[in-house]
Amino acid sequence: MGDKESAPVSSQQQARAQAYAITSGKTAPEAEPSPTSRLRALFDRPQLSPGQRRIAQYLIEHLTEAAFLSITDLAERVGVSQPSVTRFAGAVGFSGYPALRERLQAIALGALAGGPGAEESGGNELQAAVDAEIENLENLRRDFADPDRLIAVGRELSASTPLTVLGLRISASLAEYFAYAARRIHPDVRLxxxxxxxAYDALLQSREAGGTWLLAFSMPRHAQETLTAVRVARSAGLRVALVTDLALGPVADEADVTFTSGTGSRLVFDSYAAPGVMAAALLQAMTDADPERTQARLEEYEQVSDQHQFFLRD
Incomplete structure (x- = not known):
C-alpha cells in the first residue's frame, strides 16, 4: 500500500525485525518449567555413563508411562540391568529407585493435570501427531519464558564472521532454512x-577466516558424521551451538551450548515444528543483536529482489 518512489518498501522480514525484537523475558518470571525441562535439569549430570543416559532419555520421552513402571519393567524397556537403574537413581541424587519414581510420578501427574487432553478429543493418528507437536510447542513456549540465553547466543552468532551452519542427513533441511534466512542479515554464512x-575442510577454513561459532542441527536419527564434524570444529577452535531433541548424549556433550526442542515422532517420518521455531527464534536473536546491519541488509536485498523480480506480486 506504499508508494515506491516516496518511501522504501519494507519486506515482511524487515517489518518483523522492527516489530518483534526479543525482550529479556522478565515479564513472565513465574512461568512454570515444562515437565521435559524439569527432567532435563534433573538428569543433566556430566558423570552419567552412556547406559545411564539411555535410561534418562527413555524417562524423558516416555514420562507419563515410565513414571509408574517397576524397576524390573523399566530395566526391561530400556534394555539394561536392574542394578543399572539403581545406580542411575543414585547418580541423579536419589537414595534409590523408589525415591526417583516418586519424583517422576509427581511430575507426570502434574503434566497430565495441566496438559491438553489428546485422548479426550478422540481423533485419528494424524490428529494425534498434531497433538504431539502442539505439546512440543507448548514445552518450547515455557522454555522461552526466559530467553536470556538465546539472546546471548544470537549475539555471538551474529558477531561470528564467517558463521558456519551444519546439518547432515535429515538435519540438512533445518540447516538450509537457517542459512537461507541468515544470509539476509549476516554478511558471510557458510552452509x-x-x-x-x-565438511572438515569447510570447518577449518571457517576458523582460519576468523569464524568463532558453528551452529549445528542434529535431529533423529542422529548421525555419527555430525558427532565427528562437531569434534573437528571444536578441535579447530570453533565454539558450537547445537539445536537438537536430546539434552543428553554424545553430540550434546561436545557442544558449548545446547537448545533442545522435541520432534514429532507419531508418523513414519519425524516432523520438526518446534525445532523450526527454535531456528527462527535464533534468527530473531541475530537480527536484534545488530539492528542497523539487519535493516541495511534487508533494504539492500529488497532493492535487488525488486530489480530482478525474484518474487511474484500478490
Missing part, C-alpha cells in the same frame, strides 16, 4: 550439508 573431508 555445510556434506560430511567427511568436505
Amino acid at each position: 555445510v550439508t556434506r560430511s567427511g573431508s568436505v
